[in-house]
Amino acid sequence: MEAAIRWAGLLRYKPMIISAITLPNCLPQTLDCPRWSECCLYMERIYDGILNTELSFGKNGITVNDPDLISSPDLTIRHVDLKRWMCTHYPEHRPGFLFSRSERMAHPFISMETGQALLMERLALQAALDGTRSQMQELQVRHQALLKQSTIQGAAKQSVISDRAETTYLNIIGGMVTLMLGQSPSGTPYSVFKTQESIVTALLAHYSGTMGITERTLNGKFANARKNVHSAVP
Incomplete structure (x- = not known):
């Protein structure tokens, strides 16, 4: 019994x-x-x-x-x-x-318990992906705003940026790129991008001609940003 x-x-x-x-x-x-x-x-x-x-x-x-x-x-x-x-x-x-x-x-x-666990994991991954997309869009908006501000201020002031601000932007960019290329603990990718080159290609396809959006500049900035954010992690 x-x-x-x-x-x-x-x-x-x-x-x-x-x-x-x-x-x-x-x-x-x-x-x-x-x-x-x-x-x-x-x-x-x-x-x-x-x-x-x-x-x-x-x-x-x-x-x-x-x-x-x-x-x-x-x-x-x-x-x-x-x-x-x-x-x-x-x-x-x-x-x-x-x-x-x-x-x-x-x-x-697959039991009900297993199905529920898989569903919860999928919802968590979807939420993380949506958050990543939202952060990327916010970063793109801020980047465009910075470009416009630099244009208004003139060429003489375009290169004026404090070390603290540069570190902040590098950390943000490096964190976003690392997250987009990463995966969850269960092995599910956070985004469709597999390599840094694929991100650069997508940016060139959507924003070709925009100041700073060139293959050489993006690869250089992304590499420096990822190196910077990795060195900052305890």
Whole structure:
């Protein structure tokens, strides 16, 4: 009964279920708890395995396969025997009390828990990608504003920039480029760009002719920026 309760995921209802049972293999037809029909089905499967000598059993954790124990409340099933039997006869089931999380994740059948975990990871990656795109757009807007400001101030002031400001921009650019070329802990890329060259090509395709948007300038700035931000990381 303990195995059937855990198999159905009803461990918190165990006291109520146990108190409602008069005989070990005689369950009430209805009970005020969820998935009771599943619990009854799993109980029947376990007894079917025992009766057909597919599942070893015993008493107090010692395997004896004594038929007199089948109707006894002292009947026990070893963890390893139950796991082996379930793998053979019900391979699509991977209850948490028998199988580790890695075993459930590696199984070809995707459980609800696994599906939810994958969905949450996908949503997190999508949010990170959207954030990266937003930051890149903001950076492009700021870059355009700086270019316009430099044009208004004149050629004499275009090269005037403090060391602190230059470091800030290099850190921002280096962080963005590194993030765009990186991937999540699970191995999913944060963007469609695989190399620095692909980013440069895309910028040239969209902003060719804009001051500073040249292959040589971009490659130089990106290299310096990535080197700068990496050296700044503790």
